[in-house]
Amino acid sequence: MGIEDFKFIYWMEYAHRMWGRALGVMFALPFSYFLRKGYIGLRLSALFALGAGQGLIGWWMVKSGLEERTFVIYSGLFWTALSVVMPEPLAESLAWVQGAAKVRRIAIPVSLVVGITAVSGAFVAGNDAGRAYITFLKMGDVWVPDNLFELKPIIRNFFENTAMVQLDHRILATSSLISICGLWWWTKKLDVHPAIRSLVGATFGMAALQVTLGVSTLLSYVPVSLGTAHQAGALTLLTLMLLLNHTVRKPSMSLLKTLPQVARIA
Structure with missing residues (x-):
């Protein structure tokens, strides 16, 4: 691997980490506010826990070479968003x-x-x-x-x-x-x-x-x-x-x- 190839991989990995951390902060701040107000239910708490677990899995991948992906967080967030937009079905x-x-x-x-x-x-x-x-x-x-x-x-x-x-x-x-x-x-x-x-x-x-x-x-x-x-x-x-x-x-x-x-x- 040449230095230019290494730079590309390095910056891709760095951007991925920063993006993941930014998503965590964007979720955690309003989550904390609404939790204090008593608006947070079991679903959003579970999604927050899954998000934290996803970060842990990402660290584990880097540490051990494990390859793993999950669609659970995306599915939960998308379903929750749909429930807000359309509380009742057609x-x-x-x-x-x-x-x-x-x-x-x-x-x-x-x-x-x-x-x-x-x-x-x-x-x-x-x-x-x-x-x-x-x-x-x-x-x-x-x-x-x-x-x-x-x-x-x-x-x-x-x-x-x-x-x-x-x-x-x-x-x-x-x-x-x-x-x-x-x-x-x-x-x-x-x-x-x-x-x-x-x-x-x-x-x-x-x-x-x-x-x-x-x-x-x-x-x-x-x-x-x-x-x-x-x-x-x-x-x-x-x-x-x-x-x-x-x-x-x-x-x-x-x-x-x-x-x-x-x-x-x-």
């Missing part, structure tokens, strides 16, 4: 409420698959596994590599074995796309709010784009531009799934009682 008719409930039953497990896929992508990046098998659909000349369980104990293979990590991500990414496609197809048959239908369509389009980015990144031997776009795509897809789940969440009883159909029954 509920203009009983039929739309019932349609949203049917979407919710499918959207929750699909979101879990998307989240696990995003986490598996972090292990691919951490192990630089994207450069190991740069063919698709096969991995090299085979469908399944024969060195999936070469590490001991066996559990290490799911986090540190290059072949296993990439295979897991391929399977999960394909499962995410198929699941979201099924969600889109299922929603087409339901009577739901137009905003929900648009969100499902956007999620399906983003999932297709994300898989395309992933395959393109792999076949191109992981250039920085495509790799970054693929990571941004993962965050965008996760964001859309969070927004969808928040939009189809169960409305409160007070909101339900305002619907004409419910009022007539009552």
